[in-house]
Amino acid sequence: MSRQHLFFVFFGFLTMLNGQMNPLFFNEYLAENYYRIHPAMAGVNLNGIRIDFGTRQQWFGVTDRPATNMLTLEYKTTAKTTLGFSGFSDQNGYHSHYKYNFTYCYRIYFNNEIWNTRRSFPTKNDNIQELSFGLSVGFSGANLDQSNWNRTTADPLVNQNLNQTNFTSFDAGVAYVSTQFSSQFSIHNISFTPSNQEGNDQELTYNINGNKIFIGSIQYEIYTEVGWNFEPSILVQYQEKTKDNSLDLNFKFYRLIKNGRLWLGLSYRQNKIGVAYNNGNRTENEVYKHWTPIMGLNYKKMKFSYQYTTNLGKINTPYSGIHYIGIGVQL
Incomplete structure (x- = not known):
């Protein structure tokens, strides 16, 4: 089967995927996949097709625990253009969210170094210098499974807001x-508009204003x-609706090996908005912050990654650790 046929088979299958709606993004981009958060990063260091799957799990031993699955697909159609797909599926008890994006990315090269290698990562001998622009159209929604609820009357607010509500959105970026x-x-x-909202009662509809999320990031190799290289990086996010923002400070170590490379790293995140809680005789405010150790391996055409996130605050649960496992392949 050719690369073109394989890509469109995956595209047809992926339209059935579900995902998160409008959260601040987590640390999965550090698994060598900035396309998860930046449309303009589709096709970077790529010649052909790249598929990347990841799952985030927590609260092991708890029924209907939170779980998120993620999938990205990139297809470099020409040296300058890339088509991409990214999808998220989030399940938490009775609630589920989904989002999937279709991306077009155009790349401008400032020299004659066009990425034409089977490696999925650069080395010091490469001379890469490029500017890219990405545009994504996304479809998202929220669902509430009420099939197991034992109640005599329905809540119209819950029914209209959370039961099969869909939205269309547009994302754009430069890299x-x-x-x-x-x-x-x-x-x-x-742009963030409802796809199937009915009725004019604004008290019963989701407020679609102020949903933009701004993301900026910098990396230095x-x-x-x-055979060693080091990568300090930062990432800043701002969510318009909640006025929350987060700062990621990251540091990664890379080691070249035969047919690939290993990487280890650590990420620290802190959010702006705090939560008030009662600490004995006084009320204190605590902002969210966490550590995320990172490890991974590029081996030939495959990629494997693992992350473990632990909350650094005093407000915590016995099931606070979050595991992320990722696997990718380049064809």
């Missing part, structure tokens, strides 16, 4: 990528002559 320095900026939900 500059070079062998050493890279930077990206994206705006999610530039430090290469050595002995």
Whole structure:
């Protein structure tokens, strides 16, 4: 089967996927997949097709625990153009959210170095310098499974807001990528409109205003002559509706091996908005913050990654750890 046929078979299948609606994005982008959060990063370091699947799990041992599945698909149709798909499926008890995006990305090269290797990562011997623009159209929604509820009357607010509500959105971004320095900026939900909302009672409909999420990130690669390289990076997010923002401070170590490379890293996140809680005789405010150790492997055409996120605050649960496992392949 050719690459083109394989890509469109996956495209038809992926339209059935479900995903998250409008949260601040988590740390999965550090599993070597900035396309999860930046449309303009579709097709970076790619020649052909790339498929990436990840799952985030927590609260093991708890029935109907939160779980999120993620999938991205990139197909470099020409040297300058890439088509992409990204999908998220989030389940938490009776509630589920979904979102999937279709992306078009156009790339401008500032030199003659067009990525034409089977490697999925750059080295110090590459001379990459490119600017890309990405645009995504997305479809999202929220569902509430009430089939197991034992009640005599229905709640019209719950029914109208959460039962099969769908939205259409547009995301856009720009990215500059070079062998050493890279930077990206994206705006999610530039346009965010309901697809199947009925009725004019605004008290019973979701407020579609102010849903934009702004994301900016910078990475800097430090290469050595002995097969090691280091990557400090930062990422900032701002959510318009809640006025919340988060800052990620990341550091990754890479080691070249035969047919691939290993990586280890650590990420620290802190949000702006705090939560008030009673600490004995006084009320205190605590902002969300966490550590995320990162590890992964590129081996030939495959990629494997693992992350574990732990909350650093005093407000916690016995099931606070979050596991992320990812696997990818380049064809």
